[in-house]
Amino acid sequence: MPEKVYAGRGVAKFVGEGEALVSRQGISFFGGVDPKTGVVKEKGHDLCGADVTGKVLVFPKGKGSTVGSYVIYQLKKNGHAPAGIVNVETETIIAAGCILAEVPLVDKLEVNPLEVIKSEDHVIVDGKEGKIIIRK
Amino acid sequence: MFLTKDEERMLAGGKGPAVQKAMRLLVALGDVLGADRLIPIESAQIAGVSYGNIGDAGMELLEDWAEQGARIKVKSTLNPAGMDLERWREMGVDEEYHARQLRIIRAFERMGAEITCTCTPYLVGNAPKRGAHIAWSESSAVGYANSVLGAKTNREGGPSALAAAVTGRTPHYGLHMEENRKPTAVVEVKARIVTTYDFSLLGYTVGRILGSGIPLLIGVPRADSDRLKIMSAALAASGGIAMFRVKGTTPEAGGLKTEGLERLCVDQRELEITRERLSADGEPDLACIGCPHCSAKEMRNLARILKGRRVGRGKGLWIWTSKGIYNLSKREGYVSAIEGAGGKVFTDTCMVVCPLEKSGYKHMVSNSCKAAHYVPSTSGLKASVTDLHNAVNKVLEGQ
Numbered sequence: 448m449p450e451k452v453y454a455g456r457g458v459a460k461f462v463g464e465g466e467a468l469v470s471r472q473g474i475s476f477f478g479g480v481d482p483k484t485g486v487v488k489e490k491g492h493d494l495c496g497a498d499v500t501g502k503v504l505v506f507p508k509g510k511g512s513t514v515g516s517y518v519i520y521q522l523k524k525n526g527h528a529p530a531g532i533v534n535v536e537t538e539t540i541i542a543a544g545c546i547l548a549e550v551p552l553v554d555k556l557e558v559n560p561l562e563v564i565k566s567e568d569h570v571i572v573d574g575k576e577g578k579i580i581i582r583k
Numbered sequence: 584m585f586l587t588k589d590e591e592r593m594l595a596g597g598k599g600p601a602v603q604k605a606m607r608l609l610v611a612l613g614d615v616l617g618a619d620r621l622i623p624i625e626s627a628q629i630a631g632v633s634y635g636n637i638g639d640a641g642m643e644l645l646e647d648w649a650e651q652g653a654r655i656k657v658k659s660t661l662n663p664a665g666m667d668l669e670r671w672r673e674m675g676v677d678e679e680y681h682a683r684q685l686r687i688i689r690a691f692e693r694m695g696a697e698i699t700c701t702c703t704p705y706l707v708g709n710a711p712k713r714g715a716h717i718a719w720s721e722s723s724a725v726g727y728a729n730s731v732l733g734a735k736t737n738r739e740g741g742p743s744a745l746a747a748a749v750t751g752r753t754p755h756y757g758l759h760m761e762e763n764r765k766p767t768a769v770v771e772v773k774a775r776i777v778t779t780y781d782f783s784l785l786g787y788t789v790g791r792i793l794g795s796g797i798p799l800l801i802g803v804p805r806a807d808s809d810r811l812k813i814m815s816a817a818l819a820a821s822g823g824i825a826m827f828r829v830k831g832t833t834p835e836a837g838g839l840k841t842e843g844l845e846r847l848c849v850d851q852r853e854l855e856i857t858r859e860r861l862s863a864d865g866e867p868d869l870a871c872i873g874c875p876h877c878s879a880k881e882m883r884n885l886a887r888i889l890k891g892r893r894v895g896r897g898k899g900l901w902i903w904t905s906k907g908i909y910n911l912s913k914r915e916g917y918v919s920a921i922e923g924a925g926g927k928v929f930t931d932t933c934m935v936v937c938p939l940e941k942s943g944y945k946h947m948v949s950n951s952c953k954a955a956h957y958v959p960s961t962s963g964l965k966a967s968v969t970d971l972h973n974a975v976n977k978v979l980e981g982q
Binding site: 456458459460482512513514516517518520521522524537538539540542543544546547 | 604607608611612614615616630631636637638639640641643644720740741742743
């Protein structure tokens with residue numbers, strides 16, 4: 448299996464892996480993702496209807512209310528958290544949520560993750576080392 | 584990021600798991616935000632108190648932290664909860680919501696927060712001095728603290744403010760640094776700005792046009808704290824504005840360099856656009872006053888307006904304030920004057936964070952643009968804005 452490794456910044460220093468789910472849009476966890484099921488419910492969002500459970504969620508950055516941090520925590524407690532998050536450049540809502548919920552978060556990769564990661568690729572998010580590994 | 588020995592110890596878990604988590608959060612956020620170090624804070628204002636806002640997720644996190652021994656180290660006050668902690672039944676709040684809201688309050692109590700539940704902590708004993716570093720959430724209070732009190736804070740979220748309260752630290756970046764507190768735009772105000780409502784419209788309009796940055800407003804008459812607090816709330820609702828300057832009113836506003844800054848002009852027409860955007864069709868059946876929470880002066884004014892008047896059948900007049908101002912207003916007879924006229928004075932919560940749809944009313948009118956901005960999305964009621972007298976008159980008998 449071909450494998451690519453890209454260096455970035457480990458923000459939430461945990462490790463996880465799963466199938467990639469890629470969005471070109473910002474994500475607001477508060478109001479945008481159902482904390483009980485992990486399903487994206489924001490109307491008009493390119494991931495609307497998708498389930499983030501166990502996925503490596505790849506998107507530009509977070510948006511919306513700071514309550515989104517708590518939603519990531521609730522997803523974790525309900526068993527519906529993503530396995531990891533890769534952002535182009537993260538912001539405080541996603542960063543705080545991932546740290547609280549212990550979901551690995553890597554950003555500022557040497558390449559644009561939206562270009563190198565395709566949905567269904569297998570991705571390892573290594574927040575400890577600050578890198579991601581993509582298996583096609 | 585540079586950490587002191589004490590901070591290293593907190594991060595390594597030497598002061599317990601909750602402090603370690605809080606420290607991890609601050610260090611990671613500091614890295615994301617480009618902070619060089621942490622700084623001690625004098626006070627915190629913690630958001631994420633309303634059950635309706637933070638849900639089971641937030642409730643569980645707060646209980647987990649309290650259980651793991653998180654204890655608040657600096658003077659800390661809380662944002663509004665999702666209900667009046669005593670008169671929740673009158674608001675239509677159900678038992679289930681009430682029980683969960685109380686679990687949140689108890690978790691904060693265990694951690695040592697003052698159960699103040701207000702967006703105006705500066706009116707009830709959490710008033711930092713000029714130059715003090717603080718970690719506040721609640722966007723209207725952040726704007727007020729930076730701009731009017733001259734304290735220094737970024738716009739914190741619930742978790743980062745809680746982590747700051749537990750560690751007594753916040754990342755050093757943004758508005759904590761003098762060089763980032765200079766105006767970024769000059770706003771020439773060419774409209775008649777007199778009432779609190781005018782100041783709210785102005786704030787919302789400037790936020791709507793600028794989006795972010797630090798506006799220096801010129802051509803605005805000297806304003807009292809009630810006008811500045813309602814403007815601060817509106818600036819943060821339509822834009823992400825965490826600090827503003829008003830020439831002739833706020834500290835540090837004189838003698839600032841304005842050459843080369845973006846300039847814009849706000850006239851009556853722009854204010855009218857704001858009013859239209861924030862006003863739904865139809866007749867309001869509920870007037871809400873107190874966004875931000877009413878001051879004692881505002882309570883006195885309401886008591887005066889309501890003298891000899893009566894709230895109409897099927898209409899509501901709900902006034903929102905902090906427990907501290909309520910107690911004072913009760914002693915002065917303002918509360919009995921308002922409630923004698925058929926109004927209700929609720930504390931610990933507000934129209935934006937409570938389940939207002941349970942009130943049974945359909946259309947809220949307020950003098951606060953922030954309230955009209957959020958109410959349609961938080962509770963589904965229609966919303967409109969107008970000045971205080973008009974708003975109150977809409978729900979009084981004989982109108």
